[in-house]
Amino acid sequence: MIIDAHQHFWDPARADYPWMNAPELAPIRRAFGPADLAPLLKANGIDASIVVQCRSALEETEEFLRIAHVTPSVIGVVGWVDLTDGGLGDTLDRLLVAPGGNKLVGIRHQVHDESDADWLLREDVQRGLTAMFARDLAYDFLVRTRELPAAIATAQAFPQARFVLDHAAKPPIADGGSAEWSERIAALAACGNVWCKISGLATEAKWDDWDAERLFPFVAHAAACFGEDRLIYGSDWPVCLLAGSYGEIKGALDACLAKLGPVVREKAFGTNAKAAYRVAMG
Template sequence: MIIDGHQHFWDPARADYPWMEADELAPIRRAFGPGDLAPLLKANGIDASILVQCRSALEETEEFLRIADATPSVIGVVGWADLTDGALDETLHRLRASPGGDKLVGIRHQVHDESDPDWLLREDVQRGLTAVFARDLAYDLLVRTRELPSAIATAQAFPQARFVLDHAGKPPIADGGSDEWADRIKALAACGNVWCKISGLATEAAWGDWDAERLFPFVQHVATCFGEDRLIFGSDWPVSLLAGSYGEIKGALEACLMKLGPQVREKAFGVNAMAAYRLAVAS
């Protein structure tokens, strides 16, 4: 099974997405749903996808689970829930019991938008993560270089939990990269309980001036750090449309992974996502 480990749906006419207000994001400020993605998956040989949180609202998580329940190709949902809520365990229980609840595989929060770089280390947040892991859910780390130290400390604090780093920690590709990002990625990878998504890289580059060759050093670095068993392909569609079509993004990442070996590509396009999110999928 070929899996897109990271994609989104949204509708700005029905909900607010604060991160989408910048002028340069106007091309994607419209509704995207299962009907838009289905032909792209088919055209690119993708069998299934993981639907990932876009806003800090429990209503979105509930909607995504309903979509997953009605959409066979959506085999997992990484939703949002308030980690600081003392009743989080009850919320997660209700989500799991709702239509599509069996497809809830993880929780995510836009940590890189928090003013505090150590937000993950807050006592109430750590208590919330304990509740997430008690439900055997993964936690997606949406962080940049600034927040990587707190992500490292959190992964170390929960050695039996499963973490997934989104977008390879958003390396500053457009600026040529940084040693600080590279060193912190290496330290995070040393925590054996963290997987890394090869996703969102083209949009960290200059949108109109990138190719697989420019992305490859960053893919190579995370592959060296995480190894072939902890890399996950993700399109980051439709955010990725800012930099290229679904096919262009998929083709570039596939070319990068193939340079590292066909087995690296094969695992990143399927089995690693199944392991990270403990997906129970029929062949």
């Protein structure tokens, strides 16, 4: 089974997405749902997907669980909850028994949008993470280079928990990369409880001037750091459409992974997502 471990659904006509207001994001400022994704999965040989939160709203998590409940191809939901809420445990328990709750596999917050680079280390946030991990959920790090030290400290504070680094921490590909990014994700990878998604890389490059060859050094570095068992494929659809079609994005990452060998490629396209999120693969 081949899994797209990072995709989104949204409808700007029904909800507010503050990050989507930038003029350059106009091409994706429309509704994208399961019916839009289904033919793309089929055309690209993808068997299943994991839908990931887009906004800080419990209502979205509840909606994604309802979608997952009636959409067999959606095998996991990485939702949003308020990690600072003292009653988080009760909220999680309610979500887990709701229709589709068995597909809640993880939680994410848009940490890189917080003004505080150490937001993850706040006492109330750490308390929320404790409640989440007590229910065997994974946590997705949505961070850039700036927030990686806090992510490292958090992974070290919860050695028995499972973490997934989204988009390889968004390396500055358009600027040619940075030593700071390279060193910090290597330090995060040294925490053996963190997986890395090589998703969203094309949109960190110049949208109209990129190819697999330009992405490869970043994929290769992530692979060198995390190893064959902790590298995960994700499309980041529909955000990826800013840089290329679903097929172009999948093809570029497939080419990068193929250069790293068949074992790395095979595990990144399914096995590792199953381990990180503990999803059923049929």
